[in-house]
Amino acid sequence: MDATLAGIExxxxxxxxxxRPVAEPDLAMFRRFVSEPGLIGLDWSGYRDAGAPARRFAVDGYLGADDGRLVVEVDPERAVGIVSYQAGRYAGPAGYWEIGIALLPEWRGRGIGxxxxxxLCDYLFAHTPAQRIQAGTHPENAAEQRSLEKAGFQLEGVVRASEFRAGRWRDAYLYSRLRDDPSPWPAEAG
Structure with a gap:
């Protein structure tokens, strides 16, 4: 994903x-996400290699052709989390993006997510031919469910036993937004 990010606000x-694209100072936040239990909420899956974010950044700045990360920033230029995208394919040319988000706890519940x-959907629809963007969340994560719905996603259903977390297999809710779905932005916001 090498297209410009100008105007993504x-x-x-x-x-x-x-x-915005990841910058070297952001790697400290990335290391926190892989080394602090509970920082990313229910998605915590155990300790991960704290050096991995710097190695990935050195490869492609987290702007890969099939996956990537962008920093979520609020005024005044404060990094508050990340969004991610990963390519997937159902059959033939039917490619899609799976997206995710992790905000630092003190920035949740403010309408940022x-x-x-x-x-991120606007960006992916503008710069790739994907027809579908999907996101999964936990049944107990009502805040993320509301966030996805406000972002224009629709609930498709339950994906049973799709995630191993905290010692057992758990279900997920699958949401999607299609290219032709209505924009979540008010008419005056564009």
């Missing part, structure tokens, strides 16, 4: 949310 009620996910 949304401002409302005095809050500007933008997406849904805006960041909607911006």
């Amino acid at each position: 949304h401002e409302t009620d005095g809050l500007t949310v933008r997406l 849904w805006r960041a996910q909607a911006l």
Whole structure:
């Protein structure tokens, strides 16, 4: 994903949310996500290699052709989390993107998450031919369910026993947004 990120932002009620490429100073936040239990909420799956973020950054700056990460930033230029995208394929040319988000705890519940996910969809639809973007979440994560719905996603159903977490297999809710679905932005926001 080498297309420009200019214009990937949304401002409302005095809050500007933008997406930007990962920069070297952001790697400290990335290391926190892989080394601090509970920082990413229910998605914690155990300790991971704290050196992996720097190695990946050195390869492609987290802007790979099939997956990547962008930093979620709010004014005044403060990194508050990340969004991710990963290519998937159902059959033949039916490619899609699976997206995710991780915000630092102190930035949750402020309307940043849904805006960041909607911006990521806009970016992927503008720069790739994908017809479908999907996201999964935990049945107990009501805040993320509301966030996805505000970002224009629709619930498709339950994916049974799709994740091993905290010692057992758990279900997930699958959401999707299609290229032709209505925009979540108010008409005046573009």
